[in-house]
Amino acid sequence: MSHVSFMRGLSGRLLFLGVLPAIIAIAAIVALSVAAQRRSLSRGEERVLAASAAGAAAELRVRIERWNDIAQTMAQAQMQGMFGQRKAGSEFTRSLVESFSPQIVGAFIAYERDADGQDAASLKSGDSGPGTLDAAGRFVPYWHADADSSGGALSVAVRPRIGMETMAFYQAPKAQLASLGKPEPVVTEPFEKGGILMVSHACPIVIGGKFAGVVGVDRSLTTLATIADSIRSRVGADVFILSPQGRFVAATADGDAIAGGASLAMRPLSETKFGGLAARWMSVTSGGDVDLFEEIDPVLAEPCVYAVERTSAEGWVVVARRSKAEIMHEADIAMFRHVTIGTVLMIAGAGTMLLIARGISTRVKGAAAAADRIARGDLTIQVPDSANTDETGSLMRSMRSMDANLNTLVGNVKQAGIRLNSTATEIAATSKQQEASTATFGAASNQIAAAVKEITATGQDLVRTMESVNRIGQETAALAAAGKTGLQGMEAVMQELSQGTRSIADKLGAISERSQKITAVITTIAKVADQTNILSINAAIEAEKAGEIGAGFLVIAREIRRLADQTASATLDIEQIVQQMQTAVSAGVMEMDRFSQQVRHGVRDVATAGTQLTEIITRVNDSTESFTQVNESMQSQSEGVQQISEAMASLVANANQTAQSAHEFGRAAGDLQSAIAVLREAVARFKLRE
Amino acid sequence: MSVLAVIWRAGGTVLATEARALVEVLPPLAWRPSAGLPESVRGTFVHRGLTLPLVDAAALLGAPQPPDRMMNRVLVIRLREPPRSMGLWVECVLDVSRFEIREGAEPAERAGPLPNGPRAQTRWGLVPLVGPSDLLTDALMDALTRAEAAA
Numbered sequence: 095m096s097h098v099s100f101m102r103g104l105s106g107r108l109l110f111l112g113v114l115p116a117i118i119a120i121a122a123i124v125a126l127s128v129a130a131q132r133r134s135l136s137r138g139e140e141r142v143l144a145a146s147a148a149g150a151a152a153e154l155r156v157r158i159e160r161w162n163d164i165a166q167t168m169a170q171a172q173m174q175g176m177f178g179q180r181k182a183g184s185e186f187t188r189s190l191v192e193s194f195s196p197q198i199v200g201a202f203i204a205y206e207r208d209a210d211g212q213d214a215a216s217l218k219s220g221d222s223g224p225g226t227l228d229a230a231g232r233f234v235p236y237w238h239a240d241a242d243s244s245g246g247a248l249s250v251a252v253r254p255r256i257g258m259e260t261m262a263f264y265q266a267p268k269a270q271l272a273s274l275g276k277p278e279p280v281v282t283e284p285f286e287k288g289g290i291l292m293v294s295h296a297c298p299i300v301i302g303g304k305f306a307g308v309v310g311v312d313r314s315l316t317t318l319a320t321i322a323d324s325i326r327s328r329v330g331a332d333v334f335i336l337s338p339q340g341r342f343v344a345a346t347a348d349g350d351a352i353a354g355g356a357s358l359a360m361r362p363l364s365e366t367k368f369g370g371l372a373a374r375w376m377s378v379t380s381g382g383d384v385d386l387f388e389e390i391d392p393v394l395a396e397p398c399v400y401a402v403e404r405t406s407a408e409g410w411v412v413v414a415r416r417s418k419a420e421i422m423h424e425a426d427i428a429m430f431r432h433v434t435i436g437t438v439l440m441i442a443g444a445g446t447m448l449l450i451a452r453g454i455s456t457r458v459k460g461a462a463a464a465a466d467r468i469a470r471g472d473l474t475i476q477v478p479d480s481a482n483t484d485e486t487g488s489l490m491r492s493m494r495s496m497d498a499n500l501n502t503l504v505g506n507v508k509q510a511g512i513r514l515n516s517t518a519t520e521i522a523a524t525s526k527q528q529e530a531s532t533a534t535f536g537a538a539s540n541q542i543a544a545a546v547k548e549i550t551a552t553g554q555d556l557v558r559t560m561e562s563v564n565r566i567g568q569e570t571a572a573l574a575a576a577g578k579t580g581l582q583g584m585e586a587v588m589q590e591l592s593q594g595t596r597s598i599a600d601k602l603g604a605i606s607e608r609s610q611k612i613t614a615v616i617t618t619i620a621k622v623a624d625q626t627n628i629l630s631i632n633a634a635i636e637a638e639k640a641g642e643i644g645a646g647f648l649v650i651a652r653e654i655r656r657l658a659d660q661t662a663s664a665t666l667d668i669e670q671i672v673q674q675m676q677t678a679v680s681a682g683v684m685e686m687d688r689f690s691q692q693v694r695h696g697v698r699d700v701a702t703a704g705t706q707l708t709e710i711i712t713r714v715n716d717s718t719e720s721f722t723q724v725n726e727s728m729q730s731q732s733e734g735v736q737q738i739s740e741a742m743a744s745l746v747a748n749a750n751q752t753a754q755s756a757h758e759f760g761r762a763a764g765d766l767q768s769a770i771a772v773l774r775e776a777v778a779r780f781k782l783r784e
Numbered sequence: 785m786s787v788l789a790v791i792w793r794a795g796g797t798v799l800a801t802e803a804r805a806l807v808e809v810l811p812p813l814a815w816r817p818s819a820g821l822p823e824s825v826r827g828t829f830v831h832r833g834l835t836l837p838l839v840d841a842a843a844l845l846g847a848p849q850p851p852d853r854m855m856n857r858v859l860v861i862r863l864r865e866p867p868r869s870m871g872l873w874v875e876c877v878l879d880v881s882r883f884e885i886r887e888g889a890e891p892a893e894r895a896g897p898l899p900n901g902p903r904a905q906t907r908w909g910l911v912p913l914v915g916p917s918d919l920l921t922d923a924l925m926d927a928l929t930r931a932e933a934a935a
């Protein structure tokens with residue numbers, strides 16, 4: 095038997111024509127999938143950063159509008175009947191400081207000079223209370239809260255506010271009134287007083303169509319740091335809050351590093367290391383999308399993603415910053431996990447296929463060795479039986495059957511040769527008994543001819559059986575090829591289905607995330623409505639205590655309370671709708687996860703079936719070649735048996751002629767002995783089992 | 785006669801208090817428990833720099849105490865004799881408006897331990913108009929005095 099090298103053998107062909115292309119294709123698919131997932135994760139993190147900036151801007155806007163409403167309510171109280179009631183106005187201002195400290199640092203009323211015509215009378219009578227008038231009797235009380243030194247409890251004091259004509263809290267609402275023609279609240283630029291960063295919310299008083307003064311509150315900005323820290327802890331991004339004129343008000347990052355060693359509070363953006371980004375940050379307009387862009391950070395010296403949003407009220411700017419390396423960290427972990435799993439699966443698949451190929455190759459080699467020995471005439475060996483149910487097992491069983499039939503055939507031929515030789519010798523020795531023995535010889539020849547015919551029939555049956563096996567093998571290969579083509583189409587469809595389910599799952603996740611942000615905003619609105627409700631109740635109580643002069647403000651308080659109740663009711667409705675939406679989205683996400691898992695299992699099963707069909711096709715094709723070789727050998731053997739049969743027919747004819755031609759008896763006997771010698775020599779090369 | 789009154793509910797009973805008797809209305813706040821006080825007194829809290837007792841209105845009316853909610857309110861009430869302030873923890877404030885008062889007439893049903901006094905005609909029916917003296921017994925006043933002295 096000739097030796098077959100590994101590269102030309104079954105295992106080598108399977109490795110280089112089946113396993114290696116499959117490994118290359120799987121590696122390409124894994125690489126494309128990882129790249130797409132990495133891009134998707136990066137975009138998701140950037141959307142979270144933009145949403146954080148937008149959320150902080152919205153919360154900042156709510157706070158600004160809330161205190162603007164307080165200032166506007168104070169102005170409405172003055173214009174609805176409290177103007178000129180200096181004592182009541184001063185007490186009302188004091189009650190605001192007591193109620194909302196420490197959120198507000200102070201509250202103030204500043205009339206224009208002799209706006210109510212009572213400057214001289216009030217200075218003389220002192221009815222408005224100490225600390226509420228300047229030297230000319232102008233009504234300018236400024237109530238402010240101070241923590242006493244004993245235990246942190248608050249005390250409220252009043253002093254006149256002098257020289258405010260040049261201050262922003264007085265000039266800004268006055269200028270806005272002249273511009274708009276109606277009283278609207280104004281927020282000043284942040285300023286620092288007594289170590290506290292604050293802003294003034296002021297609203298003009300209009301009496302008889304003329305500017306009569308301003309009212310408002312000074313609000314502490316320490317709570318802005320809470321907003322920035324909350325985003326920092328939730329998202330991991332640094333947050334900067336800047337005033338409308340570009341001054342730093344709050345920051346979660348190292349202020350000394352940004353400001354070059356100086357304090358960052360109230361420092362203009364252009365005087366910090368972020369000066370190069372000032373034009374981009376401050377050019378963002380309110381009401382549009384969040385400005386999302388990537389730049390080299392001048393402080394961290396690495397690529398960072400920035401989300402910039404401007405509030406719709408007063409134009410404050412919120413900037414959220416996150417390192418690009420942090421954003422991509424999660425994506426890199428996912429990529430490593432995919433590559434590792436893909437490599438393990440490819441190695442396992444290749445090992446399994448090589449083991450299967452090695453088993454087939456071993457069984458085919460055994461069959462080839464048996465056929466080789468039979469071809470050399472060695473019929474002494476016993477072809478081992480095989481318990482395998484595949485084509486190789488069938489081949490081994492056919493070889494075993496062929497070997498047994500050949501043993502029987504050759505054994506019969508040898509025995510016939512011996513008997514012929516004995517007969518011929520007897521003919522030659524006892525020529526006189528030739529005529530009598532002719533009948534016996536004819537009978538023996540007829541038996542030999544019958545045996546040869548039986549051998550011929552058995553050989554032809556064996557040939558037909560081998561042809562049938564070969565035809566069935568080819569049909570099986572054709573069916574397997576058709577099945578493989580169908581499975582390849584099914585695998586492509588399943589891959590598209592898997593990608594579609596992943597896309598839907600991503601979109602459902604985005605909806606769930608946004609609904610949670612809506613819930614946070616609803617909670618803020620509900621708190622504001624609740625506090626507004628309490629404020630309106632207290633305003634009504636204070637208006638009642640003020641007597642007739644508070645009647646107008648009592649109406650305003652009732653309207654504010656009604657609006658707060660409507661806000662709370664609407665908020666409850668929105669909250670219920672959002673909860674229903676979150677429940678539906680959660681159910682959808684779970685269903686999509688389950689469906690996506692089933693699709694992944696389907697893709698894997700189809701790939702496994704395709705691989706197994708490929709193995710079947712290869713094995714059947716290889717077996718077909720072996721079947722053809724065996725069939726050809728059987729044809730050759732059948733022809734040999736046919737020649738024997740013809741020889742036996744000739745022998746019988748000669749025996750019959752012996753009876754008729756006695757004078758040719760001696761020559762015919764010699765011919766018979768020669769033919770017998772040839773026959774014995776032909777079968778002598780076959781070694782039979784004992 | 786009409787007065788501005790705050791309508792509130794505690795222990796399932798709707799009551800009214802004249803607005804002039806209130807210092808202000810506060811949201812649910814943190815309070816500190818004190819030992820040796822009656823069950824109807826929750827403890828003390830700091831208001832405008834002063835430590836005031838916090839009385840549970842539901843317990844005063846003999847009703848079980850429901851769990852605290854965001855809608856709960858603290859009515860800061862000013863007492864005249866002796867002059868002091870105290871906090872009254874109620875379930876919720878229903879309305880603030882001006883109501884007609886009927887002196888002791890048509891007592892629809894008696895509100896717990898409260899006397900039959902003037903009542904306000906509201907959309908919840910005839911609601912008893914209660915003042916600080918109606919809510920606090922002498923024994924409770926003595927206990928509050930001792931608590932303030934201890935604080």
